[in-house]
Amino acid sequence: ESAVDEVSKWLEEMITAADGAAKGGTGGNSEKIGDAGDNNNGAVADENSVKEIAKGIKGIVAAAGKAFGKDGKDGDALKDVETVAAENEANKDAGKLFAGANGNAGAAVGDIAKAAAAVTAVSGEQILKAIVDAAGDADQAGKKAAEAKNPIAAAIGANAADNAAAFGKDEMKKSDKIAAAIVLRGVAKDGKFAVANANDDKKASVKSAV
Known part of the structure; x- marks a missing residue:
């Protein structure tokens, strides 16, 4: 079971428990995380949905921090989590999944x-x-992969008439940010991934990958 599968399950439980996140969630949509669009096209995720989920998760993490004797403010419950090395940019081409x-x-x-x-x-x-961390970022407007600077902006995406592109900003080239964007687009309303010449086999490969 991948880390994204694990986090997706956590998020679905959190969405049920938290009013704010529940407003942004899939509403019981049966489509699994990793759903791919047709004809090379992805689908941008509903902006309010992504933001409400991220905001709700931030609040739950803060509450969990308090429950475990930490301040709980601004993600302090996760302050000891190991950061991903800044030079780790090997997976930036995953941004091509986020074409609109x-x-x-x-x-x-x-x-x-x-x-x-x-x-x-x-x-x-x-x-x-x-x-x-992205939920505390002021720049949350949807952006295409080449321009997105955080997982919220990347998950929302943009319907630019461009070919699929790698993540272009340093802030989005790290694997933790990429995986977070995958989770948010997969859990939020309307979001789909873009797969070249998508057929059932390729769509299945996206589901298995994430």
């Missing part, structure tokens, strides 16, 4: 492998910390 509905090329097999590598490189706690 107007793109004309999605992620190829090698790019999907990069997403899988990012997911397996980090722990569930590291993914949660990346989400909590």
Whole structure:
């Protein structure tokens, strides 16, 4: 079971328990995390959905911190989680999964492998910390992969008429941020991943990768 699967289960439980996050969640949508669109196109995630989930998770982490004797403020419950090295940019091509509905090329097999590598490189706690940190970031407007600076902006995405592109900003090239964006797009309303010439086999490979 991957770290993203683990965190996705945690998030679904949190969404049920927290009013704020529940407003942003899938509402019982049966589609699994890792759903891919058709004809090379992804689908941007609902902006309010992504933001409400991230905000709700931040609040729950803060509450958990208090429960375990930590301050609980601004993600202090995760302050001891190991950070991912800044120079770890090997999986930035996973950004191609985040192309929008107007793109004309999605992620190829090698790019999907990069997403899988990012997911397996980090722990569930590291993914949660990346989400909590992004929830405190002022710049949360949806951006295409080449321009996104945090997992919230990347998960929301943009419907730019561009080919799929790698994550371009240093802030989004690290595996914890990539995995966090995958979780948020997968759990939020409407979000789908972009896969080049998507067929059932390739769609299945996305689901297995994340």
